[in-house]
Amino acid sequence: MKHIIFQGGLKLFFWLGKILKKQHLQKFSILLGSLLYYIPWSRKHIAFENLKIAFQGQYSEKELKKILKKFIQEVILTALEVAFIVKKNEKLASWAKAEELEVLDEALKQNKGVIALSGHIGNIPVMLAWLAEKGYPVAVLFKEGKYLPKGFLYNLISSYKIYPIPMHSDREVPKEIIKALNKNMIVFILADQARPGVYAKFFGKYVQCQKGAFVIALRKNSPIIPIFIVREKEEHTIKIYREEKIFQSLEPSQNKSFLSSDEYVVRLIENYNFILESLIRKYPEQYYWFHRRFKKSLD
Template sequence: MKSFVKHIIFKFALKFFMGLGRILGKKQLITVSSFLGSLLYSLSWKRKNVAFDNLKIAFEQQYKESELKKVLKKFIQEIILTALEIAFIVKKKEKLAQWAKVSGIEHLDEALKKRKGIIALSAHLGNIPVMLAWLAEKGYPVAVLFKEGKYLPEGFLYNLIKSYKIYPIPFRSDREVPKEIISALNKNMIVFILADQARPGIYAKFFGKYVQCQKGAFVIAQRKGSPLVPIFIVRGENGHEIKIYPEIELQKQVEILIEKYNCLLEELIRKYPEQYYWFHRRFKRMRVH
């Protein structure tokens, strides 16, 4: 019964946001997201509490609780704004050229010359669909590992990804996915993997805590010799900024590769705390080192 109710809520929310994307102008997106985000912040719900607990763990030495509540509110507003932007772009069939600027594109071009594909290490930070679609629109061979939303209509993300000429790699199982990733790398594609979720794999340092980190992307890169290129997107003062970093030099120790990635991600999160997806239970399993 609980799952059925959530499915109905998600279905309604999807129609609601797509409807707003159709009728709102670009300049109205911020105003509407601010209002809806403030409304959601005022309510009590489970994931909001999860996000606040995560913020307290990550920033326990940096912010007071009152300051963290402001970050939480801005985070919820940011989530709404991201959803409205995606709906707006889809419904208005917007070109992405004016939506983002990029720095470090030369790192991507150099890595592609190696003809071994690229594992693009990204995270649940900023408006990820804008980043993927922007690069695909520029002619880059983009692929992305993703998981369909549990309560979204069947095939929703798959069809949306394909519509932007991005190669979709649905997560099916830990056994099947590496084969599809390797297949895309063999075609010299840029395979985006959001490597920041807690999954059984290895413990590495993140915000001063030793947390579970997935190692699949790093192990595949080691075996294939494919460049590991960190790529993130954030919302700056003048719009979205795609940040492409120099490739992480491959090493035998996976822990070192993961912590280099974690270090870059943490630096961005500290600068843009409201833009990280705090709903994930990122600190669920921590280990005393």
């Protein structure tokens, strides 16, 4: 039943993307998002529980419900934008701007590839497609959605001349990432999902974090660049941070065992988490709260 509903919803969004004009997308997302907000469903409950954990003591329950409602509207708007871009074969130049794009240019000059650390905030497809349209060699690690048609994301990503790295197995993925780095590509990894690895601090909780991207970058000596996208008014802003943000507060060490230890990786992850958390606090409705981010978290 979930598969049928999801498939129907996907067809509906692509149909809307075909018939709606760009200026109507936000109004429609507010209407549909408001409707979905008042319908009880499990993912909405998960999102609200995540918001309560993240912003405990900062917002009242009434304020959190307002954020939840805006978040659902934002998810709808993001989906409509993607459908609109795909169906209208829209060029992305006017959809976004990038801050400190020269950071990427400098990193690519090292010819070691780039690990682009991102997260589930903002319209990620717009960010990837915008950079690819600008001529940047973009690759992305992704996992096909459970209820999506077979190969849906792979085909969509490939159509924008983005190198797809499907998450088939923990053994094959590192090989594909290294292959892309060897081609001097910018490998985007959304590193904010709960996956077995190490525990690192995020919103005051110790949560499960993947360490693979950091380990590969350190072994390959590839630049680690945090890159995110957020909606600011009617335009998307791609925020690019210098690598120093990941290594801040870490003194150079001659101790090779420490530099290859989980403790060192955790400190890098927490610097990444701090950047992402700062953005989420500023744009709370734009983070993807449906994930069970605090599953198995520790105080």
